Amino acid sequence: MKRLGLLLLAAVVVIAAGVAIFLFKPASLPDVSAAQAKLPAGQALIDRGEYLTRAADCVACHTTAGDKPYAGGLAFKLPFGTIYSPNITADKDTGIGNWSDAEFVRALHQGIDKDGQNLYPAFSYAAYAQMTTEDALAIKAYLFSLPPVKADAPKNELGFPFNQRYVMRFWNLLFVPSGPLQPDPAQTAEWNRGAYLVEAMAHCGECHTPRNLFYAVDNGRKFAGAELQGWKAYNISSDKRTGIGGWSDQQLFDYLSKGHAENRGAATGSMGEAVDFSLRHLTPEDIKAIVTYVKSVPPQTSTDKAVVEAEPAALTASTAYAPAADAATQDGLGLKLFQGACASCHGWNGEGLQTPYAALKGSRTVNDPDGTNLIQVILKGAHMTTPQGRQSMPAFATAYSDVEIAALSNYVLGHFGGKQSAITPADVAKARTQ
Amino acid sequence: MIALNVNGEERNVDVPEDMPLLWVLRDVIGLTGTKFGCGIAQCGACTVQLDGRPVRSCVLPVASVGARKVTTIEAIGTTPAGKKIQDAWLDLEVIQCGYCQSGQIMSASALLDRNPAPSDRDIDAAMSGNICRCGTYTRIRAAIKQAAKA
Amino acid sequence: MSKPSSSPTTATSRRAFLQGGGLLLGFALFGAGIKPVLAASTAQPVDGDVTAAFAPDAFIRIGTDGLITLILPNIEMGQGTHTGEATLIAEELEVGLDQVKAVDAPPNDKLYATAALGGQATGGSTSMRATWEPLRKAGATARMMLIAAAAAEWSVPAGECVARLGVVTHQPTGRQLAYGALADAAARQPVPSQVTLKDPKDFQLIGKSSRRLDTPGKVNGAVKYGIDIRVPDMKVATVAACPVLGGKLGDVDDRAARAVPGVRDIVRLDNAVAVIGDHFWAAKKGLEALDISWVDGANANLASANIMAALKAASERKKPIMARQEGDVDGRMKAAATKVEATYELPFLAHAPMEPINCVVHVRPDECEIWVGTQVPAIAQGLAAQVTGLPLDKVILHNQLIGGGFGRRLVAESVAQAAAIAKQVSYPVKVIWTREEDIQHDLYRPAYYDRISAGLGADGLPTVWVDHVAGGSVLGNYIPGGWPEDKLDDDAVEGAAKPPYDLPVIQVDWVREDPPVPITWWRGVGPTHNVFVVESFMDELAHAAGKDPVEYRRTLTRNQPRAAGVLELAAEKSGWSTPLAAGMGRGISLHDAFGSYMAAVLEISVSPAGEITLHRAVVAVDCGITINPNTVEAQIEGGLIFGLSAALYSGITFTDGRVDQSNFHDYRILRNNEAPKIEIYHVKSSESPGGIGETATVSAAPALANAIFAATGKRLRTLPFNRDALKTDGADKKSVSMIPPLAAPIAAALASVKPADTELEKL
């Protein structure tokens, strides 16, 4: 009995020691010399890095509105607290100016910072882990070519146990791939390029794939759609009804490269940013590769109600300048607001009056009876840089009440999406906090 | 060079493609009747017509005008609806400071052009995007109705 | 050295106007009180020498071609002033309104000092009030001189001649001479020392709705506002001032901006930076491309809540300046059967006239030429002189038509800014502010915190009335060296000091607390603020006394005939005592301001979700003799909508020293589909004309507050009205969509599962 007890105790001690070593042993640094050797030098390296930095959309997370790019400070409201993106400019005090190449690569591949501390996976290193070391180094070269910005990011607001960074090591063990994405010889070069861009660079799945209990992307339901920070990342699997299976290649190409596609509406929210900061800068070949890869992802049927109704009755019966006579909305508050603040750009037939970016027809945002993204766009507005200048929708949060925005949302969903929605002022109030 | 047809005249303007039509009209061509009020399509002061349809010129990149015919306040009086609207505007003394009225008249004439007998609801739909800080709304409504009868 | 730019054709050239043959009559409209000083001349008109006994500030010119031009010192900005003033002259001159043309006067503060405003200015609804008599006298004088000239020509007694529609007729013989033919001879006639004005019953124009003079060019884009001015070689600039109020410009990296096609120059000022381009678009893109760092300064942490807290603290602690104290205030308050108290809060307000701030300036080594629409041309001229270091007479200001003033153009700081920009370049520059700049760098209607109380007697009527006003001094900004600390700024208590009620025991005082925010006039500062408090509170008293609000006011206006007159008319025409449907309410507001009396009844409904719909407004007005009823009505309609817009939506707020609002999407303006139907009724009056431009704005907020109370039983004492406070319980959880009848059962089912959803959302 006593021996058994001792044995048990010994086992516990050994396991505990093992766990402790696993958790607290200093992380080793990768050897990056081989990759360094393969890279060009000077401007060629910086140019390559710039393209890849855009493809990986670093700026979206590491910049706050109106402030210097890559200076960090953007808040991520997660279910367990708020964390802030760090400054990744080459500033030596507040940025990553003192980081070595190996430290930078380790951060991208393993989510470990210069001091060996674990980073949180709001930083999508689970995706970047699949990036080649050369590409990671090119990104660093580009970031270091920019002027350093002195800016301290706010302190994270996380409660126990989430503030214990070492916990992430378990998570990494389970969910972070080791080594760059390997090409699938059975697929075309274009498909493989697309896969690399989507998985290692653009990290589409970070938003569009649902997460499991451990907050890791659930690749069993790849691209089935998810909700985060108050926005829906829609199903982008090839499911015809709830995904993008019904989109033509051209529509996908336009949406990704320009931020809108005919009869599919415009990208807003985080997707708008992804296009604005990242995708629109990619070469047409790369966009085509992304389209090829994304379309090959097997269909996932989601329960999301954002299913586009092609020809809603009210919409088809309207002209650009006049809504169809529709007894139901005759004197509604939503209609009234739409007449005043919205119709000048959007029109009533879904085409957009001055710019196709204001076209609402076919957009999932106006077809989602939950109104999730619609409410957010009305509250926060939208921006997109296009070859024809900056297209903007103002943010209506300040001057319009919850009641008004709820009414407007219901009107828009009914008119443009043919959806019977029941958005309440409380829904809007909640969206404001997200 | 971008080719435009403004009030029946062919114009070639050497401007950036993303320049809004408003500023091409005002600062390059010199047609200052079209006004700047907000620059974000919220006030309607900059309304002109493209092939008879009202658009907010402050957010309309000049390159996207294409072959469509631009009509501005300076020429709206040559259209039957525009003339009726102008007469009714003067008859009912709609105008106060007048700054918003180019846009109001452009929106109203386009309405009358496509809808010879607009109801209150039609007027709401067509005119609520045009802000008047002087508060001439009730007269605008009355004048559109009078013009419809003319 | 660049050549002087030629004046655009629309600009007034005073010299050209004053030269040439015909009859020129100058008269002192403001300078010499109400007695006109007149002189006629065809030779050398007085120009510049204003110290002479003859100091004309307005002119009537009758050319030998028969053209009649009036130079008027007030500025036309949509309020119909020119038409009104021309009507007065034309009435006595015996011409039709279509025979005259009115133009703005050039700046000259000595000449145009409006007594009421202490400087050449158009504001405070003073125009018609100040000019009613002198303009008619001037017209009559010119008529008499023309008749005298005709009589001399025909060698007949002047008494046998009459003037009508620009023609003098010798009645016995039917001979006729037109004014144009008589103009030269009339100029040689002595200026009559006695003029007789028409009996009001003979008025042909006054009291009739005549067409506005300034409108035909406004339906076809022909008229030019300041923003439309184009002078040769002109470039266009747009500007960004430090977003933090009072902050300064730090570093500017302009490399990217200079690369923008069409960008010409980047100009740094102490607190702002401007980009000048070939056109506005280049300037705007250039401005966006600048990398600017600002030095925030003392206001870096300023927030609206702090300002209101400071006002509250000042109101409660600082020693007030007494505006009015009559009777035993304390004693009555102690003895009162009931005491009613309330505090009211009012926000900062922006003007947001439709025409954004703009100014064309050409600074040459020896001269500065300015084209701008301003309510204060002389102040603008003075500022430009200061900025450029040129003597005043080397600053030439061409005043332009104004696309909305509302008080915004009673300050000229933007002219100084434009001059400072233009000074740094050799060519003429048109500075145009974006709407964002206009909203964020306005000078605002001040915020106020008012504590008001009353004691009620056994009959429910007030036995004592105490109104403590707290806010900044607007007038103080116009006084060099600032407003003396212990002196009452009448504007701060205007509308509060003398409510049109029988209130024998009354105290009204003011605590001055200037905000760290620039402030100025705003379509009737004092009354728009004070009458909201007074009239809301009057309703509170009526309610406390269990009386109908109209009945209550009726009792209190027994000795106020003009107030009682509009009250009765508004009550009658609105059908005050007829019942309304549930959810609807009527509110009344009564006041006297700017020399006019007004009662307004507003009929509204409030939905369970708290949304306000404005259905109908009934306004009764006594503004004395009505010169042009149509213009009066237009001003009432516009003023009311302006006030309703503010009461519902407007309030400028600050975060970190920056204005939170920026354009019409967040500084919201009432739209056409929200405007109520408006009915206006006149009380016939023989009093001299009162102001009307701001009168109805004053009525809007209190009438609306009282209507909201009538509809919901909720008293809102803070502007803009917080519509969320009007929600009925549970309204948050209900969809506000308009549901098609057939789908209603489904929707009801959806709604019934909603509470569960909401609980889930909380997790």
Ligand code: FES
């Ligand atoms: S300026 Fe174009 S809508 Fe306001």
Ligand code: FES
């Ligand atoms: S008339 Fe002045 S803004 Fe409409």
